[in-house]
Amino acid sequence: MEKWDSNEGTSAFHVPEWMQIQFADQKQEFNKRPTKIGRRSLSRSISQSSTDSYSSAASYTDSSDDETSPRDKQQKNSKGSSDFCVKNIKQAEFGRREIEIAEQEMPALMALRKRAQGEKPLAGAKIVGCTHITAQTAVLMETLGALGAQCRWAACNIYSTLNEVAAALAESGFPVFAWKGESEDDFWWCIDRCVNVEGWQPNMILDDGGDLTHWIYKKYPNMFKKIKGIVEESVTGVHRLYQLSKAGKLCVPAMNVNDSVTKQKFDNLYCCRESILDGLKRTTDMMFGGKQVVVCGYGEVGKGCCAALKAMGSIVYVTEIDPICALQACMDGFRLVKLNEVIRQVDIVITCTGNKNVVTREHLDRMKNSCIVCNMGHSNTEIDVASLRTPELTWERVRSQVDHVIWPDGKRIVLLAEGRLLNLSCSTVPTFVLSITATTQALALIELYNAPEGRYKQDVYLLPKKMDEYVASLHLPTFDAHLTELTDEQAKYLGLNKNGPFKPNYYRY
Amino acid sequence: MEKWDSNEGTSAFHVPEWMQIQFADQKQEFNKRPTKIGRRSLSRSISQSSTDSYSSAASYTDSSDDETSPRDKQQKNSKGSSDFCVKNIKQAEFGRREIEIAEQEMPALMALRKRAQGEKPLAGAKIVGCTHITAQTAVLMETLGALGAQCRWAACNIYSTLNEVAAALAESGFPVFAWKGESEDDFWWCIDRCVNVEGWQPNMILDDGGDLTHWIYKKYPNMFKKIKGIVEESVTGVHRLYQLSKAGKLCVPAMNVNDSVTKQKFDNLYCCRESILDGLKRTTDMMFGGKQVVVCGYGEVGKGCCAALKAMGSIVYVTEIDPICALQACMDGFRLVKLNEVIRQVDIVITCTGNKNVVTREHLDRMKNSCIVCNMGHSNTEIDVASLRTPELTWERVRSQVDHVIWPDGKRIVLLAEGRLLNLSCSTVPTFVLSITATTQALALIELYNAPEGRYKQDVYLLPKKMDEYVASLHLPTFDAHLTELTDEQAKYLGLNKNGPFKPNYYRY
Amino acid sequence: MEKWDSNEGTSAFHVPEWMQIQFADQKQEFNKRPTKIGRRSLSRSISQSSTDSYSSAASYTDSSDDETSPRDKQQKNSKGSSDFCVKNIKQAEFGRREIEIAEQEMPALMALRKRAQGEKPLAGAKIVGCTHITAQTAVLMETLGALGAQCRWAACNIYSTLNEVAAALAESGFPVFAWKGESEDDFWWCIDRCVNVEGWQPNMILDDGGDLTHWIYKKYPNMFKKIKGIVEESVTGVHRLYQLSKAGKLCVPAMNVNDSVTKQKFDNLYCCRESILDGLKRTTDMMFGGKQVVVCGYGEVGKGCCAALKAMGSIVYVTEIDPICALQACMDGFRLVKLNEVIRQVDIVITCTGNKNVVTREHLDRMKNSCIVCNMGHSNTEIDVASLRTPELTWERVRSQVDHVIWPDGKRIVLLAEGRLLNLSCSTVPTFVLSITATTQALALIELYNAPEGRYKQDVYLLPKKMDEYVASLHLPTFDAHLTELTDEQAKYLGLNKNGPFKPNYYRY
């Protein structure tokens, strides 16, 4: 992982791109529960959404009114083990069915399992994990198991655990410590039960948000001596790792899988291209044709939103601070404006900047009647929603996730999801996107675990390009896509290995 | 991809991306004139094309039948100087008009001149340049002059000099040594006259192809002691610099401006999106609607070609070797196939891979009657044109740049530009694209010349992102595009300087 | 309304285009309730959908467990009138609010009201209407009132009445006879109460489905002597009128507003372009990018579906029986295939033909696992759903409107809305589309009522182009669109009246 030779020397380290890209609702959460659920990534919100989604939701058996804390229960799985703590081990069968459905939609992980029938790339790995516990995560965990790893797992969010899935995992022998509706104390207790076990010392960490890593740093710093690496999935967790690294305190290699090419393109460009339409339709039933829309920010998310709306017949304006992205917007056929220039005339305002107060009260005051305002960008900071909580404005909840804010003269602004992420609040994340994330995590674990001494130092790394390419290649069969292979002569001509990597690190895709 | 590890950390340097991207016809040229004109970049071809283009061509006064070599002539400009060598100083007035027209279309450089009225960022700079000598280059040179630099200039191609422009530059005091139709000996003589002057020692190099740099290395290695840096524009020249660097022989900082974001996007994605249509129409007058097309390669060039043809109603198939680009093709709505799967059915085959023998004789044998074959990728290697030079096939030149290759059974293949680059052979490069290139060069010179001691080592650098952003910002007024500025509060929140750079180096745009 | 000179003479009258376009679920309904609710148009389904939509639904007060039949109740409005029959006159206030919200989204009707402040184009008109009774219809009725008409109204569907809206209309003096959940006897009783009133003889009919017209034909044929015309909105009703006309039994002019240009484009092309995406997302949360889709039929509905899916990155195949539409599909960039050629490979099958058994059991047997099958075309005939009701197949309802049909080998087909119209079952119809329909109805009434003697014979007419243009012009302000006016000189040059109509009747738009 060479250095990015250039002007890094002269510019201070600044908040990296992933802070600008979407997902993490941390700010918002901090206000509510400052200590631990405050720093969460995409996956938390995803899993919340996914409880409403396709394969499951309605049929879930969660209406148990069993109020006993799982910590106070004595449960055993059918093989007699009690090394787990879940809501109700009897829900295992239902959870198993959910996992089986998810398996069908995650062919890449299933392909990994098949390839691992011969060699076990994770043989000897002892992975402690802290992620959302959903059917998709279960497919990941059981894949890690099939690849040779032993795993212990806690939830990275106190609400997102699907109890049935946790039960199914426990039943099939995974020490899982998680249930829906943990208290803060429960949360740390579960993590501790994963880490602090007699006769079992983890050598790999899979984290989502950084809480697990933080706990080990704080309580068991010596444990890092045997740990070969950390794989971190979330924006927030990655940010914390970079801070550790800058402070010289990172004592093992860490892999930032959030910024891998494949994951980024799917989380942002491809996913948002669809979810902007979905989110707007589900909340407002509006027609896109002929509508005037301003999209603030032309990063991957903005690009996806603009392309989709343009294709549906909307007239799209773009605002940008970065002249390169601005020039891209021009070449893609969008008028580049300042927000003030169009705020009086647009029908929809969409923020995708990662910035704060992009839409201010002053903008809101100038919008026309019925203007729709929503956020696809980052957390809930982009629209200054707080500024709308003033006495002269009336809020009217007209539908789930839809508020009318009414001005004294009768003007109504339609605010979606109270300024939180539209795509996570009002649409769903396709399993295909989750599959890419989970495969990326699995490969990062394999890479770090098998890397020869010295390949990785005590630093934060991006996923090696070859692994990134491998994630992509595992998803091609879904599209019946046929990759061309280089001939020997061509590989030599290009100076490439026939199996990749095929691009230099600075390639932009 | 069978092994469970990646070779990225340890991988040997491989042929970089720019070999895969288009432009340099070097291979082809090597065969013809192995010594020096063999290694040329985009600009040569561009300038050739541009002689056919909009502002000029027809009216050029070049039909002089003066056969005397410029080296044997005694010429003086109106101020009495004879420190130049051009075809005919009397053509200066005509050349000046050409330069003035070009100035109108290169607002970014003109803006730079204006900004330089106060400070002269190149005061003291002594730049020796070796590029194509066209009206656009003249605007660049006179801009460098306005910024405070002294310049001496030679041509990087024996054919591409516009004599009138060279005369105009000489008339206004630039020591220019170049004319159309130099011999090989002339070529090196001109370069030497730029470098080897009493009382003038260059401290900056602007090169296009690496010949100037090579000459100084060979003849005047000590000169590098005073040289602050090299700016190199071409694929080939950059390749040579990386080789020098790898060999530990690069003794000054060098800047690879070929791979700057803005330049790449315009040279490849945006320019090719338009030129694929233009090149096909001008050569074949075909209708795009309903045509089946296979595009080999889904890099920036392939993406541009696919988007344009899809928009015009063609049905587009894509071939790829890189699974990440392949997945992008899928998500963008293209069937990913192997060439063999569709070769019998397609109406058009377009190569954009940077590879060799992508289209083989076997493929050509299987194409259907009237299939059009052309290359947008790299040099003339992608289509195995040589394999068509066999006795049983008849070649019929039906139009400039269009050959029918006729099989014994009467089947005709329509081969464009004999497999050379379609966009350079059969369409033109808009001045806007040349403006971006020239501005990038100017800013790279300013950066290297003004960089504090130690910022740049003896290595090859990409253009600093801030400069890249600046190039973009200078071109925004063309589109009446209005950039948004960060507030202090926002800049602080994002951890950014209000003036940029706005993205981390690994940002992919 | 000139004759369409051409081959009409030689071709027998065939089922017109509107049978091919979507909407009417009549076949399906016939099976359930053969007598009267069997012949319904778009609006019925629309209104059903709209009860789930934006402005209302959740807050409706409909949970009244009052089981008394409205026919048995004595109700008076605040002005003392009891010439109506609704569920509960006390719900009027709530209904009024719904109507006010709808008014905001139907600017065209509101503009008509304004223009009518001077002259009353419907002064003297006595309109008997039979349509769905929704907030949008109420805006239409009150507009007709503002234009000078007296109205009496019944529901065209036993389920679709919004009781609160009916109450509000009754409260403001409209004799409305309708409630949700009428019996068949109630249905005809309500219609009769509109028609058969002492001292009130209708002179205009506004029908949706033809039941009202049918009732008058059967019971009060003499009434037609004073009736100036019928305006019919639905596919089914129009079909019945053409049959009457062919049989020589149509005794007043009738206007087919279903086939007006503006209405057709919005009901089909523009509306379906959006609702195909919406319907698929809401039911399956699928990702469109890279999916292979076959769309059966390339009429307006098919064109809308194809354009939307292509824009979202799907690979779209088209089947067609009509060579002209087929050639359009080619030129628009879609592979034209027979269903059998692609049925094994596609991820989604969408029918938009208006035909029956387009997707047969044989096709269904050959689809791949997880293939999604849905209908955007006509009724529920296009997919042979009945063929799936065999013992070896298992049906699993996984979600509202989503069934998995499971083959003995485990293959699952995802069937949406049991083959009924996806856009009506699983998405919503924007108010903007309903506004166009209602405005078209109002203008058709005005035209027929004011037409000079002899302009219209006892035949079925399309809406005059000028009226069609007027509907469009009333909706332009929504988009802040500015129409250009012809100068006198230009109008003369073109031989046009400055106010239109602007196109000959055969113009295709």
Add this chain to the structure above:
Amino acid sequence: MEKWDSNEGTSAFHVPEWMQIQFADQKQEFNKRPTKIGRRSLSRSISQSSTDSYSSAASYTDSSDDETSPRDKQQKNSKGSSDFCVKNIKQAEFGRREIEIAEQEMPALMALRKRAQGEKPLAGAKIVGCTHITAQTAVLMETLGALGAQCRWAACNIYSTLNEVAAALAESGFPVFAWKGESEDDFWWCIDRCVNVEGWQPNMILDDGGDLTHWIYKKYPNMFKKIKGIVEESVTGVHRLYQLSKAGKLCVPAMNVNDSVTKQKFDNLYCCRESILDGLKRTTDMMFGGKQVVVCGYGEVGKGCCAALKAMGSIVYVTEIDPICALQACMDGFRLVKLNEVIRQVDIVITCTGNKNVVTREHLDRMKNSCIVCNMGHSNTEIDVASLRTPELTWERVRSQVDHVIWPDGKRIVLLAEGRLLNLSCSTVPTFVLSITATTQALALIELYNAPEGRYKQDVYLLPKKMDEYVASLHLPTFDAHLTELTDEQAKYLGLNKNGPFKPNYYRY
């Protein structure tokens, strides 16, 4: 639109749609040669363009300096016939090769020939034709021959005849009377030689512009007794036929093939979608990305232009007078403006209205420097070019078809083709489009010739839909497109004949 009625039923005949659609440069021509070449259609310009195109041009042998008038020459073909008059019968071989190349690109006519091997639908037909004489026309004529017809032919334009093709036709026995550069007297002499022959009385007319028809009306009115019908191709000729019909003077059936669906879509939407880009590129080498464009008129031509430019990244504004087309523009994502609103900011102005003085001097005065102005619509009336011929403006011809008009302050407007049709002046018409036209003509002749007594009266007819569908179906194999056939059950359900026609006449496609 203030009155509450429509004038459609009663409206006087107004200038039909085809006056609004493009092509005919008649106005312009009238000024030059008022008598006969003044009324010409697309084909003339097409054939002019086609001399520059793909298959031919450069190699033509036309540089003969033989100044003898063909009328004064004695020529015989190899079979001894002298019933023709062409420039030089010896050029026949070259012309034959041109015809053979055209045959390859006109598969529909070749398919017609094959089908005619059994029956000869034109057996006994004696067709007198007056069209442009090009390789494509020759393929049509020889197809008519193969179908059983005898033909005599003259040119409809004094300049457009390709002498070699005329020679080849004469050599193979077609009595052709035409050469390039006829005088006006020659023109009528040639026509007369086709009509006025002993022992040969035409029974069918194929006309392009109406001159042949006019001549027979004037000179040999009795001839119409035996004539079964007229097929007219051009806008102008059709207009003259409608005038005859209105005046009650049309004494045989006539078929307007100009307005058939297939021909219209290809001449306008599909062809212009491509030629707008082609015409702009060839003349200006401009980049489309980011450019602001205003397109005046949103008919088929405007729709094509807008779609293409939007796809290439331009920002497109639309002006319209017709509210329906205006609403379509809105729904397709274009801002609908008045020209004045955007005239100061746009980079390109394109007229597609069919109107006159759409762009006035006042508009031109307000355009910004370097604005490009061109016409895709109708004749040369749309841009008031005459207003630019004033002393204070300087015209500078910078390239073929490109003028700079320079204002006193130095502002330059780039005027293309002096306001004539860009697509005919500066790009070419693909053979595929010509193939559709020629096939339409052949089928119209077959229909009229074979129609049973009484099917056609003395009126102007559109091509029967079934024939229109047949033209389309003959072109589907080019795209390897596979049409679906109705089952008997489906045909019955739809009330359709399995072989079409598939749509009612008012269907809009």
